[in-house]
Amino acid sequence: MPYSVAMLSVHTSPLDTPGRTKDAGGMNIYIRALAAALARRGIKVDIFTRCSDPQLPQIVQLDSLVRVIHISAGPQSPVHKHHLYQYLPTFARQIEEFRSSEDGYYDVVHSHYWLSGVAALTLAERWNVPHVTMFHTLARLKQMAHPDEPEPPLRLEMEQQLVQQVDHIIAATSDERSQLLRFCGAASNSVSVIPCGVDLELFAAHEKENARAKLGLETSRPLLLFAGRLDPFKGPDVLLRAASLMKEDALVVIVGGRSGQDEDVYKLRELAVQLGIAERVRFLEAQPQTCMPLLYSAADVTVVPSYHESFGFAAVESLACGTPVVATRAGGLMTVVQHEKTGFLVSRCPGFFAERLDALLRDPALRQHMSVAARSSVLQFGWAHVAEQVHHLYNVLVDEANCLLAQ
Structure with missing residues (x-):
């Protein structure tokens, strides 16, 4: 059944280039790609x-069924996400005014990140829709990892309220679902595991x-790649420190x-200068998605040294390109990277x-074995399959809502 969906992404736009700022990352990719995949199933999506x-x-029309709609709430300039809560009532009110001006309707509200979730509570209640x-990241889990x-107390409080008040939560992995149930008190029937995609x-x-x-890029050295937001939580400094300890003279591309x-x-x-490795470190600004397959393919290994990842877009994209991954043994990375088959999972320590990086670079046969296994390991994460699962969830929630209205 086709639907009209209001997606909310208050603090970052799906039009932003992932990695360019501390707010633009995997969530931006997810929202835009999911909306496009849902549109191919006949679902209209407005992303606010x-x-x-x-x-x-x-209004930016991404395709015939997907629009990005910019809502005025607070200064029309960048505002740190920690300061956006005060503008959420205005954000929700302006969305309702936009909907009313078009005499439109929505069957489902789908929010991303806690700020959007708070704004969406008001809209879902007003429209009487699921x-x-x-969450993409949960403050409590981030705090446990680091x-x-x-994390701001307000975020912790609001996420806890959302867990209790929303109709349904999508978790990217079984591990995230377990943590939502164990540490946040979510009801088991209110959380579904639907992975992110590639x-x-x-x-x-x-x-x-x-x-x-x-x-x-030079071809004489092995190449290690880090791709993503340059946030300490993501650990680019860990890669630099690891490179300074390695016996292999690898080129590091960030x-x-x-x-x-x-x-x-x-x-x-x-930091690269202090560690004495500046001459073999290259920095490239955030690249559009269309350029990333070349970068993953150029690398011998992609390194993901985050404290925690709900999913791990860089890891799954790298594996899809046949490049092994060495990542922190944490969160969704433990689902994406198959230890000793498509890469290595290690404790978050430069040593x-x-x-592991030295061992992998010194063993071409092992790298080739992992490269062959890499792509097949992520075929389950194709966007068509992800959208099918999200569409099914919409069906269930809308049917339940209609039953309640009929009583």
Whole structure:
């Protein structure tokens, strides 16, 4: 059954380039790709996001059934996500005014991240429709993974309220679902496991030497890749420290951030100098998705040293391109990376990463074995399959809602 879905992404737009800022990452990929896959199933999707640039048009039509709609709430300029809560009532009110101006309707509200979830509570109640949410990251789980970096108390409180009040929660992995039940008190029948996805047509292997030549990267050294937001939580510094401990003279390519004056890039450059490895570290600004398969294919290993990942987009994209992954043994990475089959899972310590990276780079036969196994291990994450599961969930929730209305 076709539906009209209101998706909310308050703090970051699906139009943003993943990795360019600390707010643009896997969630941006997820929202845009899922909306496109749902549209191929005949579902209309309006994605509402806060307007942070007055030059942007209010409506951006991504295809015949998918729109990104910029909502004025607070300054039309970037605002740190920790300061956006005060604008959520305005955000929800402006969405309702937009809907009313078009005399439109929505069958489902699908929110992403806790800020969107809070705004969506009001709309779902007003429209009397089911509210599905995906947290993408949970403050409590982040805090458990990295106790030295406390999360805002408001976020912890609001996420707990959302767990109790939304109609359904999508978890990316069985591990995340278990943690929602154990640590957040979610009801077992209110959480479904539906993985994030990967574009299997786009993310496919390119010949390694050709990929490096197109990117202007040297071919004489083994190459280690980090791709993502340059947030300490993601651990690019761990890769640099690991590289300084390695016996193999590997080239390190870090993809993320902005060109020009980027404080995160500056700090990582300084660290590379301090570690004595600056001459073999290359920094590239965040790249569009269409360029990433070349980068994954150029690498011998992709490194994902995050404290925690709900899913791990960089890992699954790398594996789809046939490149093994060495990642932290945490969160969704334990679902995506098959230890000793498609890569290695290690404790988040530079020394452990260095040991596994050296072992992998010194064993071409093992790398080839992992490369062959990599792509087949992620075929289950194709977007068509993900959208089918989300569509089924919509069906169930809308049917339940209609039954309640009929009583």
